[in-house]
């Protein structure tokens with residue numbers, strides 16, 4: 536049925552019900568993308584650790600059947616020189632519902648557009664969910680890292696990531712600038728003859744579906760607040776509109792009411808009766824407040840570019856992007872992936888921290904309802920860190936640590952299960 540994807544025998548598909556709940560068989564087939572760069576180091580370690588956790592948690596009654604699907608450099612090797620994202624990869628990710636990927640390279644300036652962004656857009660994985668959690672013993676640049684406890688909902692389908700860009704001095708850029716000047720009265724393009732032009736679409740629908748998910752998450756997980764992070768003072772009809780549409784949604788769909796005349800709004804959590812405040816903050820102020828007053832923030836809903844910046848910044852506060860997991864989700868499909876990239880200087884050296892991808896897989900197990908295996912991943916991660924047998928990123932900041940390799944850290948985790 537597929538050209539190059541080999542469907543494992545003995546496994547079954549995860550399926551989705553009408554209410555978007557999952558039917559997860561005991562032997563599910565999970566597609567994975569190995570990833571470029573350090574993907575070849577971390578993905579096999581992730582698989583080994585997750586297989587060990589599942590085997591230990593369920594005594595052999597459950598098992599994941601991993602199915603490699605291709606994107607990035609491995610895809611060009613398998614499908615041909617210019618095939619970076621074969622259609623059958625998208626088909627398989629859709630068909631098998633839950634998947635995981637390693638990082639994929641995107642060149643700066645010219646060259647292919649991001650495959651990571653393409654996967655999110657093609658599959659309409661509109662939520663990028665990135666929890667920021669502190670593990671005891673992890674070295675952090677801040678004094679009280681345990682106060683940083685947030686969950687980022689990054690809008691994943693719009694904003695400047697739509698890739699509508701025209702190179703400076705190209706015919707298209709010149710035409711667009713001409714139209715802006717002639718038809719829209721634009722006078723403020725400082726150097727029109729050499730300006731590249733980028734377009735930033737942000738819609739009400741896109742904002743509402745993201746903010747709705749963030750508020751629902753706050754309700755289910757009994758969180759005290761949802762903060763809309765934006766740069767709406769400068770970009771009024773994109774980032775400012777994100778804020779306004781977010782507040783309007785909270786009022787319309789969740790019955791939130793103005794706090795002290797607004798703009799903050801608040802409503803009672805229907806499950807627990809506690810207050811949930813929906814507030815907003817401008818992105819630059821947010822970036823200093825997460826260092827100075829992190830405990831004031833809980834669930835974060837933000838646009839695509841802000842979410843990208845904020846993810847790495849918050850990850851650094853709890854130990855870095857070596858331990859920063861994530862998921863890309865639509866209502867039905869979920870593709871898990873680390874926050875970090877391919878770290879090319881370390882590729883193939885069995886060196887980097889596999890923690891982000893392992894914790895992304897932990898989110899995947901929880902999403903599948905395999906809570907016992909997910910708990911085992913978390914507890915073995917905690918014990919591994921407390922044993923101080925850690926990869927270079929933690930070892931260089933920890934006193935008395937023993938530095939282990941990428942696969943070595945996976946083994947330390949397994950030894951602690």
Ligand SMILES: NC(=O)C1=CN([C@@H]2O[C@H](COP(=O)(O)OP(=O)(O)OC[C@H]3O[C@@H](n4cnc5c(N)ncnc54)[C@H](OP(=O)(O)O)[C@@H]3O)[C@@H](O)[C@H]2O)C=CC1
Nearest residue numbers: 638639640641642651856857874875876877878887888928
């Ligand atoms: N979702 C995805 O697939 C993503 C892909 N990318 C792509 O990755 C490529 C490289 O991007 P770059 O900007 O260098 O960002 P990276 O996230 O790949 O690396 C930046 C730095 O983060 C640290 N780091 C990254 N991964 C790990 C890890 N597993 N363990 C410990 N530390 C880690 C390293 O820090 P140090 O030098 O201090 O050791 C590294 O030099 C680009 O092509 C980019 O587009 C980027 C982000 C996400």
Ligand SMILES: O=C(O)CCC(=O)C(=O)O
Nearest residue numbers: 640641649651652843874
């Ligand atoms: O697509 C890329 O290469 C970068 C993506 C990224 O930085 C992210 O998803 O956080």
Ligand SMILES: [Mg+2]
Nearest residue numbers: 843844847874
């Ligand atoms: Mg990023």
